[in-house]
Amino acid sequence: MKRSRKYPIHKRRGAKKSLLGILSIIFLCSGIAVILLYGVKSRGAARKPEINIAPRKPEINSAIYEASAYLGVPRKNIRFGKETEGQIKNVTIIVNSSFPPAFVNHVFQKFITDAGGVVHDAVEKGWSVNKILLAVGDSSGITHRIKLIRRHSAPVESTYVALLIDDFCVRSIRLEQKFFKLGIKFSAGILPSREFTRNIVTLLAEYPNVERIVHLPMEPRGYPDIDPGPDAILTSMSDKRIMELTMKDIDQIPGAVGVSNHMGSLATENQRVMRAVMMILRQRGLFWVDSRTTIYTVFAEIAQELGVKATKIDHLLDPEGFSKEQIEQRLFEYCLGSRGKPAVILNAHVSDTILSILAKDIPVLRRYGVKFIWVSEAIRRKAQWHRKSQKI
Template sequence: MATGKGKTNGKGNGKIWLFIISVILMAILYGKVNQDSNQQTPPKHTIEKTGSGAVVDFTEATKKIHTAVDAALQKGEFSVRDIKETTKEIPRQKVEGTIRWHTRQVLVNVPADVSAETMKQRIGAAIQSAGGQVLSTQPDTYQGLAVVRLDIGLRDKLEQEDLTIISDRVYLTREKGAAPEAISVPETKGEGKVRGKMALVIDDFGYNQETISAYAAINRPLTFAVIPYRPFSNEAASRGLSSGHQVILHLPMEPLDQGAQSEALTVTVAMSDKEIQSMVQKAIDTVPGLIGVNNHQGSRATADKRVMKNVLSILKANNLFFVDSRTNGQSVAAETARQMGIQTGENELFIDNTNEVSAVKAKLRTAQEMAIKHGTVTVIGHARMTTATAVSEMIPELEAAGIQLVFVSQLLR
């Protein structure tokens, strides 16, 4: 009996030790997995502390992406026609400090047998190991050339702040200046003849988060006009690009009623030429992936030719188009832009002055008739849930009437 009891205790002690050893091994393994996980996601930036807050520096990360892009182009033996590069630094949106990175514009000749989609896949595969990705692909122009533009960069998060950095804008063109084909642009889904084209510009992205997802989910061409320096500006631009929409800067400009001015950083008629140019350039730098600009408010500023010449000179230097929101019938913005050789569009109707779904639908029906009568129409709505609902619900009706939704960049002249 005694011998049997001793054997039983020995077996019991063995099981306890086995359990303890298993727990220890699991703890070691768990720690190693966490360590490996942390090692696989090193920070994409360095931090430089200054007297006016920290500089979050993505220069090294963006230059790694440059190198990967160059390697992909060299491997395919593609001819690089032009490169422009600069270092950008912008203020952070939620805390004191700045964000710095290096960015380039690269014009590339693409052979006739290589499509834009093929280029996107080749470059996308090459930059993955450098932490980069192709953020968007869309038609554009480069110094008068028809091109397809690839926006390349990285995404990161800084203290819960979503961040998109554009490191490279690669412009694809043919030898004779024609843009490569095979660009995926959402088109009219309804059947029948196209009777008119409508461009929908949605202003005021950046103030709230809810409307970003609502508009991103609309599978038709929309133009996101993103106001700078707001809590959700970067996220709105990033989601706009990733959902296949176009992004422009919604530039704050002085209204006739100064008491109605909504943004502290606004282009005003009292500013000097240099002050205007500096403010416009800084605002452009804050919005990733933008291809154009329209005015936020601006009934006073857009009627001032000196102000508009200074604003538009910066747009021209950045190869951006301009859309006049037409907040003042005396605006000289569009006329001045065309005189300066800048591609330009004009708003013809605000669709949501009344913030009700039924009222927005009524305005969209008015826009439909304008498009049928004149062939095209450019209209402006705002980043509100009522407008998003109305646009989404009206798409079948518009398309049944022969209206094709297009990007505002397709209606410029």
């Protein structure tokens, strides 16, 4: 019988020590490799070149043209002279003296700083401040010297604004009649089935400068807690009922040329509802003006599908909670900012505040080249501009 070979105890202990030593060396080498690899990556990241983005160069020339357009200055009245020593451009701009000097100064400085420029100096000269001298450029120095000359004979380019005043037949007849006497063209959004609807329609026969638009009450989000009023279009109604109510509401305002939505943040999102409404508009030859009570309105696609003329308001003058000063500022901003566009449609609501602002500012805006038109004219001008832009 063959005996199994036995190793001495001290040799077995030596084998265990050798095994532990090998494992220790492996772990040690692994740790060193990790440290070295991390160090290489860290050094590589540290050596990665930084990307330096050069600061945007101020677009002074563009700002000059934009500020001039805001004030109705024709291109021929903007003259760039030869560059002086140090490559400073001299610019002479002739502005109509209807614009107060402080306003002219403010407009140019605002457009230049908004474009990233710096106003280094501003001097108003003359007994009636008929000259304003601006030294503008960037942070490194002056690049343009601008001479603004205020002249009574300077032409002012026209801009076209359609005022759509909504919610007639809700306030007193006396207040609403004052809007008709403003002496400008504007469009009145008239609510059907109200206490004064018939009175206002009768009264409008004396004011041919006022365009009639049916302000169609439609279901808002939050209905019935938020009530759009009698004979409103609801999403729960059948197509037949929607069409019947739409015809009834239109018939109450003879001479109406278009329809807009009163409230309707839920109804104007519904394709079925809007299709039923616009089928009646197509039959009657009326256009649609969307009040933009929701960003999800489907008026545009339904109007295109049915071949109905349609547009939307461009700006709301009197959002809830805005002060009289804020509303007045928006009026000037939107009117003067409309230059270069075919027309803009500004929406407001019957109130003492809006009446006071318009009565005060309409004469001023007219001097500034603003021409007030109807919404129907704005739609036509926008369509013509769109056709021309497609041909280019």
